[in-house]
Amino acid sequence: MALSLDSHVPDGPLADKWTNYKFDLKLVAPHNRRRFTVIVVGTGLAGASAAATLGELGYNVKVFTYHDSPRRAHSIAAQGGINAAKNYKNDGDSVYRLYYDTIKGGDFRSREANTYRLAEVSVNIIDQCVAQGVPFAREYGGRLDNRSFGGAQVARTFYARGQTGQQLLLGAYQALAHQIHAGTVQLFNRMDMLDVVVEDGQACGIIARDLLTGETSRHNAHAVVLATGGYGNVYYLSTNAKACNVTATWRAHRKGAAFANPCYTQIHPTCIPPSDEFQSKLTLMSESLRNDGRIWVPKDPADCGKDPSTIPEDARDYYLERKYPSFGNLVPRDIASRNAKSAVDSGHGVGALRNGVYLDFAESINRLGEDVVRERYGNLFDMYERITDENPYKVPMRIYPATHYTMGGLWVDYNLMSNVPGLFVCGEANFSDHGANRLGASALMQGLADGYFVLPTTIAGYLATKLGTTPPPITSKAFDDAQADVDDRVKRLLSVKGTHSVDHYHRELGKIVWEYCGMARNKAGLEQALSEIPALREQYWSDVKVLGDGESYNQSLEKALRVADFMELAELKVRDALHREESCGGHFREEHQTPEGEAKRDDENFQYVAAWEWGGPDIQRDAVLNKEPLVFEDVTPSQRSYK
Amino acid sequence: MTNMLNLTLKVWRQAGPDQPGRFEEYTTTVADDASFLEMLDYVNEDLIAHDQEPIAFDHDCREGICGSCGVMIDGQAHGPQKGTATCQLHMRKFADGSHITVEPWRAAGFPLIRDLSVDRSAFDRIIESGGYISVSTGAAPEANMIPVPKDVADAAMDAAACIGCGACVAACPNSAASLFTSAKMQQLNLLPQGQAERWRRTEDMVETMEEFFGSCTNHGECQEACPKEIPIDFIAMMNRDYLKAKFANRRRGGQRKAG
Missing domain, CATH: 3.90.700.10 (Succinate dehydrogenase/fumarate reductase flavoprotein, catalytic domain)
Incomplete structure (x- = not known):
């Protein structure tokens, strides 16, 4: 069954879309906001900034992280900087140029209106972070300093030594801590989200597992926001932190959310x-x-x-x-x-x-x-x-x-809402702004744009339609089923009692994905991967060895649940790479290159977002491809040239 | 050039906060290119192969920035290399045949969870009490409106480099958290943006810190253990601000202590 993928991009000139849209959106009045509960999963740049901002606005927020503290999320490891179109260097930068560099850098595979909005709010991000006390590098006169990053001929990157991600995340974390203290945000640390609950076609809660006690619990809300990062650890070896995983978005995918462009990896x-x-x-x-x-x-x-x-x-x-x-x-x-x-x-x-x-x-x-x-x-x-x-x-x-980074992720519309109503996706976890390749210093920008400025605005449009309603009770059948499924997965993994560790299987999976779906891909290799991955997955479920029990702190079990989901995502990723018979950005198909060895796009046949719909466990057979055509009203896609 | 090292480890094992703990001895052979945590991974793989539960330890980024990891190595927080978190410590710092003792952070403010893993949530409580500048999203002025002298920005960044690992507490004979608290506080107290809440922030953070941690007696062990080499100068600055806050608050209605 084909999904209806309406991007809800507003009409009007590109530069006015966001301003006009904000005016047209429904609002939730300040005195009504406390009647709404919003769950935010993840406390990286996107999650922490979204949760803090929603708390400031007056919503009831529940924020979940598997870390001991929200400050540990992997955004913290970003080093170089954050882009913003301030043009402080007077070197010809503008919102339009940042937008153009980003859409060109993404090899014309991102959505024009989203990318423009990203560039537009970039300037507000810097203002916000400076006001929070982020110690950006300064010139001797006390003004902010900038440097250059790849894919740009201007210096628009703001930085805090080699620890920009750390400083921005701590800024967002501190804003979050303020809201936790104020009581608008409730923090659930060392809690791993293991399923999304969908009732009557709408996202209404999550199932989370307490990593210290193993207890699973149910949480309901009017809306669920996933800010759970990317899936780079499908390669086992990556620059991601060890715990980064795909489980939250993959479980949402299994509950109906389309997964877009999984083959786009940086x-x-x-x-x-x-x-x-x-x-x-x-x-x-x-x-x-x-x-x-x-x-x-x-x-x-x-x-x-x-x-x-x-x-x-x-x-x-x-x-x-x-x-x-x-x-x-x-x-x-x-x-x-x-x-x-x-x-x-x-x-x-x-x-x-x-x-x-x-x-x-x-x-x-x-x-x-x-x-x-x-x-x-x-x-x-x-x-x-x-x-x-x-x-x-x-x-x-x-x-x-x-x-390093995954441009693919859950499909979202202009509101950052997935095709499952009530399920929003922010930051690296969504697919929307970077196309087939992300420029340096743009991940921090997108995480904070989504979390501080876009989501807190657009979510009101959805919540306003729910005024006077309560979310389904946690005793409903949808919660029963979701929790039973989580408990069953835990029990199954513990009962295999096989011969090889979780890390062994993760490493084996990584070798296959890196070999056949890494920097260069071809049909024969991808087909080979599609035969090896399901076999490895089958072996995993019959041979993995997870010691200990499900009622205490068990790090092997945490990993085992995550690797199980990577085993499935890997297959979809390769399937996507096989179907995309062109080269674009980070997706390089050896069959499709220019005589100079550069990526050769096929705009006629592939100028679309590939949004995959879960069809069943035989992923290469059952996954359903939906296409959102990419319409370029403003720019004309061209062969990228950096010569 | 990779060399192999034969090591004997004495590792603290404890199944839970209320369970008895003990040292267990393990022998292993690893390449000196491995990081300390990769060495523990290797020991764990071997334990799993022999049907023994692996050693629990906190870690994540393995780039020395998330602050998740940290163990006492031969009695030193984060081990022998100065300015280096456990994940960035490499085995080439150890000689072949070494005996290495590995323990969790030991401090009343950091209750043990399992094996080498402890609960550092008290740090979050300190930040929640005042470790921020109150500025709601959207309320910020244009970023270049407030010039910040480069020296001030640099000093704030020196303090802001704190990764919240807790080594300062673990190294302190009093289990004080003064280095952590002062670094987080002084980053904000130094900057012009942080002045409006300076005295209130100082009082609230210090007093929350004292609910969980011991008192500072200027041993300076924290500075030695800090993987980001944050100097104890910030503690002196915190103490000065605390004293001032106690006098200042009576006259500054806007910054009276909350509650």
């Missing part, structure tokens, strides 16, 4: 290459390093094992500067990643395992002095040295791409 070009088999995660080195670092490999593969300082200039290939002179080392992430892959695949990789390329600061240190470089990137250099035992002030860094 592979970040500057991460520390893995050193061995038991490595547990990959570490990002901020894209901001590409402002001052130069990427190169030896021209002659025979030089790859040599001390880099002995390789003369003319024997080095600064391949990004050579191929993309106008953007140079600051090309968008998908392009930088693919070029690193081809350098390594063609035998030019460096390091003991020949699995990296150099990111070299020697020229900047000569030009600016070591002190300036230390002030800009000191904490990143220290982190690099701790991990690799090499001093990047003396020896070039070695970097290689790693999974």
Whole structure:
């Protein structure tokens, strides 16, 4: 059955849409807001800012996090910065330019109106964060400083040393803490959401599991907001935190929410290459390093094992500067990643395992002095040295791409509401603003745009229609069934008592997805993955070993529930990648490239959002493809050029 | 160059807050490229293979920024490397044949949950009591309206670097949380945006801190243990502000202590 996917994008000129729409939206009057309960799941940038803002507005908010404290969410690890169209540098920036860079950076696979709105509210975000006391970098005159990021020719990125995500998240967390203290927001920490409850076609609550006692509980509300992040850990090795998972959005998908563009994954070009088999995660080195670092490999593969300082200039290939002179080392992430892959695949990789390329600061240190470089990137250099035992002030860094962000996610309309009424999705968990590739410093922008400004406005339009109603009681059948299903999943995993650990299976899954659905994909490989994943999933459910019980703190059980959902999502992701017979942004199909090896889109056949509908457990057979055509009224999609 | 290390671990095991705890000894062989937490992962995989429950420990980002991880390693919070959280500590800092003792943070303000995992919610209570600037979404002025001198912004950032891991409390002989509280408070007290609530914030945060944690007697162990190397200067600044707040409040109606 085809879904009706109405984007609800308002009419009118692009620049006026959001302003006019806000006026047309129904409102909930201040004295009525306390009659509504809203559940927010997740306390990263999007969740914490949404929960705090809804609390300030006067709604009853229940916020859930599986962490011990809301402040631990993985937004905290974002390093480089946040974009905003302030044009403080007087270098020609504007809301329109940020919008254009973002939609072009996304390879014309995002929704025009959403992307424009993102650029429009970017300026308010900076105002809000500064007022909260976020210690952004300043110039000597006391004004805010900016730097450049990939895919842009202006300096519009605001930053707080190499810890921008941390500072923005703490700002949102503190606003949330204020509301918790004021009593408008109730915090449920160490609680894992394991299902969405849908009754009469509307989202009305969740089932959550207390991670310390194992007890599952029911929570009802007028609306549910998922701000639960992306699914990058489907690759096992990624720059995501260990606990990041797809369960909340996947469970919502199984309850009817369409999952859009799951094949769009961002592979970040500057991460520390893995050193061995038991490595547990990959570490990002901020894209901001590409402002001052130069990427190169030896021209002659025979030089790859040599001390880099002995390789003369003319024997080095600064391949990004050579191929993309106008953007140079600051090309968008998908392009930088693919070029690193081809350098390594063609035998030019460096390091003991020949699995990296150099990111070299020697020229900047000569030009600016070591002190300036230390002030800009000191904490990143220290982190690099701790991990690799090499001093990047003396020896070039070695970097290689790693999974970092997922542009795909639950389908949402202009209101950030999924196709299940009452179920809203914010931040990385939704699909809406970045298309097939996200520009650097735009994830923080989107999380906060959604949480502070968009969702608290649009949710009123939905809640206003519910005035005078109460959510279904937690004793209703929908809650009974959802809780029984959760309890059953827990029991089944504990009763397998097989031979291999959860991590073993997660690692095996990651190898398949990385091999066949990573930086470059082709039909044969994707088909291979589609045969291997269901087999692995079957083995998982008959062989996984989860020790301990379900009534106490059991970290293996937490992971087991998450990996079970990754096993399903992986299949849909590969299915999506197989169906999209074009290359765009981070989705690179080897069959579809230009003679220069760049991504070749097929606008005639694939200019749409692929929104998959759950059809049953045989995902490759039963998942139903729905298409939301992407209509470009303002820009004309073109072949991206960064030369 | 990767070298293999043979290690003997003595790890605190405790099934729950009301259960008896004990040290268990494990031997393992790991590459010196591994991080400390990867070494624990490795031990856990081995335990699972032998049908023994794995060691519970908190961790998440493994990049030294989320503040989830943290254990006492041979009696030192986060182990021997200065300015380094447990997840960023690598095994090359240990010699082949080392005996390593691993314990949870031990402080009355951090009740034990299981094995190496403790409850640090008291930190959230301190922030909730006043660790913010009250500005509802939408109420902010244009960002460049208030210039902040670079030195002030830098000092605020030094304080704001706190990851809330709790090493300062674990390292303190009094289990005081003064370094954490002062860092969070002084970030805001230093900035022009934070002045309106300065005295009230100071009083509320200090007094909430004292409900959970011991008193500071200037040992300075916290500064040594802090993975972000936050200096105890902020504690002096907090103490100064607290004293001022006690006098100032009588005359500043707008910043009288709540409740």
